[in-house]
Amino acid sequence: xxxxxxxxxxxxxxxxxxxxxxxxxxxxxxxxxxxxxxxxxxxxxxxxxxxxxxxxxxxxxxxxxxxxxxxxxxxxxxxxxxxxxxxxxxxxxxxxxxxxxxxxxxxxxxxxxxxxxxxxxxxxxxxxxxxxxxxxxxxxxxxxxxxxxxxxxxxxxxxxxx
Amino acid sequence: xxxxxxxxxxxxxxxxxxxxxxxxxxxxxxxxxxxxxxxxxxxxxxxxxxxxxxxxxxxxxxxxxxxxxxxxxxxxxxxxxxxxxxxxxxxxxxxxxxxxxxxxxxxxxxxxxxxxxxxxxxxxxxxxxxxxxxxxxxxxxxxxxxxxxxxxxxxxxxxxxxxxxxxxxxxxxxxxxxxxxxxxxxxxxxxxxxxxxxxxxxxxxxxxxxxxxxxxxxxxxxxxxxxxxxxxxxxxxxxxxxxxxxxxxxxxxxxxxxxxxxxxxxxxxxxxxxxxxxxxxxxxxxxxxxxxxxxxxxxxxxxxxxxxxxxxxxxxxxxxxxxxxxxxxxxxxxxxxxxxxxxxxxxxxxxxxxxxxxxxxxxxxxxxxxxxxxxxxxxxxxxxxxxxxxxxxxxxxxxxxxxxxxxxxxxxxxxxxxxxxxxxxxxxxxxxxxxxxxxxxxxxxxxxxxx
Numbered sequence: 001x002x003x004x005x006x007x008x009x010x011x012x013x014x015x016x017x018x019x020x021x022x023x024x025x026x027x028x029x030x031x032x033x034x035x036x037x038x039x040x041x042x043x044x045x046x047x048x049x050x051x052x053x054x055x056x057x058x059x060x061x062x063x064x065x066x067x068x069x070x071x072x073x074x075x076x077x078x079x080x081x082x083x084x085x086x087x088x089x090x091x092x093x094x095x096x097x098x099x100x101x102x103x104x105x106x107x108x109x110x111x112x113x114x115x116x117x118x119x120x121x122x123x124x125x126x127x128x129x130x131x132x133x134x135x136x137x138x139x140x141x142x143x144x145x146x147x148x149x150x151x152x153x154x155x156x157x158x159x160x161x162x
Numbered sequence: 163x164x165x166x167x168x169x170x171x172x173x174x175x176x177x178x179x180x181x182x183x184x185x186x187x188x189x190x191x192x193x194x195x196x197x198x199x200x201x202x203x204x205x206x207x208x209x210x211x212x213x214x215x216x217x218x219x220x221x222x223x224x225x226x227x228x229x230x231x232x233x234x235x236x237x238x239x240x241x242x243x244x245x246x247x248x249x250x251x252x253x254x255x256x257x258x259x260x261x262x263x264x265x266x267x268x269x270x271x272x273x274x275x276x277x278x279x280x281x282x283x284x285x286x287x288x289x290x291x292x293x294x295x296x297x298x299x300x301x302x303x304x305x306x307x308x309x310x311x312x313x314x315x316x317x318x319x320x321x322x323x324x325x326x327x328x329x330x331x332x333x334x335x336x337x338x339x340x341x342x343x344x345x346x347x348x349x350x351x352x353x354x355x356x357x358x359x360x361x362x363x364x365x366x367x368x369x370x371x372x373x374x375x376x377x378x379x380x381x382x383x384x385x386x387x388x389x390x391x392x393x394x395x396x397x398x399x400x401x402x403x404x405x406x407x408x409x410x411x412x413x414x415x416x417x418x419x420x421x422x423x424x425x426x427x428x429x430x431x432x433x434x435x436x437x438x439x440x441x442x443x444x445x446x447x448x449x450x451x452x453x454x455x456x457x458x459x460x461x462x463x464x465x466x467x468x469x470x471x472x473x474x475x476x477x478x479x480x481x482x483x484x485x486x487x488x489x490x491x492x493x494x495x496x497x498x499x500x501x502x503x504x505x506x507x508x509x510x511x512x513x514x515x516x517x518x519x520x521x522x523x524x525x526x527x528x529x530x531x532x533x534x535x536x537x538x539x540x541x542x543x544x545x546x547x548x549x550x551x552x553x554x555x556x557x558x559x560x561x562x563x564x565x566x567x568x569x570x571x572x573x574x575x576x577x578x579x580x581x582x583x584x585x586x587x588x589x590x591x592x593x594x595x596x597x598x599x600x601x602x603x604x605x606x607x608x609x610x611x612x613x
Contacts, residue, residue, distance in 0.1 A: 017325040017327075019282075019366060020346065020347075020366060022346060022347035022348075023327075023345060023346055023347045024347065025347035025348075026327070026328065026329070026330055026344065026347060027327070027328065029330070030289075030328055030330070051347070057347075057348075060349055061347065061348065061349060064332065064349040064350065064527075065289075065329075065330035065331055065332050065350075066330070066331035066332065066524075067289045067290075067330040067331035068330055079290075082517075082520070082521075083251045083452070083517070083521050084251055084252070084410075084452055084503055084514065084517050084518055084521070084612075085251060085252055085409035085410055085503055087517050087610075087611070087612045087613075088409075088410045088411060088503075088505065088509065088514075088610070088612070089410070090610070092611035092612070093611065120290075120331070121251075121331075121333065121521055121524055121525065122249060122250075122251040122333075122521070123290050124248045124249060124253065124254045124256075124257050124288070124290065124291075125254050125257060126251065126252050126253070126254050126407060126409035126410075126415075126501065126503070127254055127407060127408065127409050127415045127416045127417060128415075129409060129410075129415075133290060136292040136293055137293075138293075
């Protein structure tokens with residue numbers, strides 16, 4: 001596992017926030033996942049050693065929380081809200097539109113490696129449903145048409161990069 | 163249309179209002195904290211007790227009572243945790259406070275910390291608010307630089323630090339003991355009671371106060387204007403304002419702040435939110451987040467209630483119910499977190515329940531068998547009814563599973579996951595019993611998909 005110096009510095013700083021080191025488990029998992037894209041096996045043992053825990057203590061946390069992942073995902077992460085208020089406004093169609101645009105299935109990396117589409121539970125923006133979180137950015141009132149627009153923007157950005 | 167009273171959402175969506183310290187201070191920010199640190203802490207707690215403020219996270223527990231339970235004799239440090247894990251489906255008020263007016267939350271938090279002699283506070287923010295977490299971190303850094311947070315606040319010998327702690331997508335972290343476990347770096351399995359309150363044994367086995375974002379913002383207002391003035395807003399027993407989050411099938415979904423109990427469901431949905439979409443009729447409403455029991459338009463509620471010192475009869479339709487904790491409790495549901503989810507006549511209730519059941523099954527922490535298995539089977543049955551074979555006897559089966567969960571679990575999730583199934587069947591039993599027939603009808607391609 002090769003973490004960037006900035007990540008290592010943040011890790012050392014965040015541990016000081018807590019009187020008991022174990023509390024830094026979630027922050028460390030977030031920092032490592034943000035750096036590497038996922039939590040590798042040696043990430044688990046590394047955190048355990050850093051915080052004076054057994055690897056199982058870290059592993060059981062990873063499997064409990066939906067946001068932590070053990071495998072790489074596409075370059076962009078598209079999270080469509082599945083819960084009732086979004087579903088009432090067409091969230092299932094929004095999700096299907098993203099899957100179709102990137103020729104992919106839920107939870108998989110699209111064939112071009114650009115995205116992973118996930119159907120997630122409530123994103124707490126029910127008044128502007130359906131909502132979609134693309135990486136860190138919330139997009140509101142995303143119907144199938146807007147889903148196509150957002151997909152086109154992602155495709156354009158990736159074409160420019162190539 | 164009834165007028166909003168915006169206390170907490172005063173600056174939300176205000177043109178030109180930004181989330182930095184300079185803007186907050188220009189608008190009178192941190193003046194309340196400056197005055198508060200010059201007063202005896204016990205006086206501040208008394209103001210909160212006098213105010214009648216009830217927690218805005220869902221249970222409506224009186225904030226002053228919660229603070230009163232704190233073990234102050236143990237000699238252990240007292241912690242305060244801001245519950246910013248806003249995750250009850252239908253609720254989206256804290257999002258706007260955090261993103262647009264973070265200093266209001268920080269000021270309310272610091273006043274509450276000073277009142278309770280807290281030296282360390284954590285803001286537990288849900289993982290799905292990455293920008294929110296950064297905004298709060300920046301705001302805390304600004305406040306620290308201005309001596310509102312950190313060592314020797316405003317020249318006093320009182321010191322208190324705030325850190326932001328991010329969750330990672332688990333609904334159960336909104337349950338206060340689950341949240342504490344999560345903050346300790348563990349799975350968010352809610353704790354066995356007793357001890358009944360984290361105020362006695364909470365974070366690191368120390369006395370801990372856990373308050374909702376909106377609640378702490380109200381504390382700031384209470385300390386500014388006095389508990390008595392606050393208690394005059396709203397209705398007795400339901401004081402202050404309430405932020406309602408309306409979503410689903412109305413013309414103007416969104417957030418609206420009103421004095422608690424002064425507005426009815428009908429006024430909120432028809433006047434404030436513009437009523438149903440064109441050509442549709444309101445069919446059902448969930449009044450306080452997705453676990454609250456559903457109400458069916460057309461049903462009536464009768465009984466006796468206390469008005470002042472007298473008992474009077476009431477006979478309400480759904481539209482007539484005042485939106486406060488007590489009235490909603492009286493008619494068998496709850497005000498919860500203020501999340502109002504509206505469904506019109508295009509919605510099939512079996513499918514809506516299947517959507518809710520999928521949520522609770524996904525979010526059960528899994529430590530109690532009745533909840534882990536029950537939520538899973540309720541999901542399996544309703545999903546099969548929609549996507550596979552539906553049978554007339556499924557209604558009874560669902561009810562029997564739901565009835566075996568509440569009261570048999572460590573935390574209130576057991577109730578939260580069974581109330582939807584119980585109430586949907588009680589209110590829309592016919593639709594469940596005839597679903598196997600109804601689903602034979604050809605579906606239009608535009609039909610709403612819910613599961």
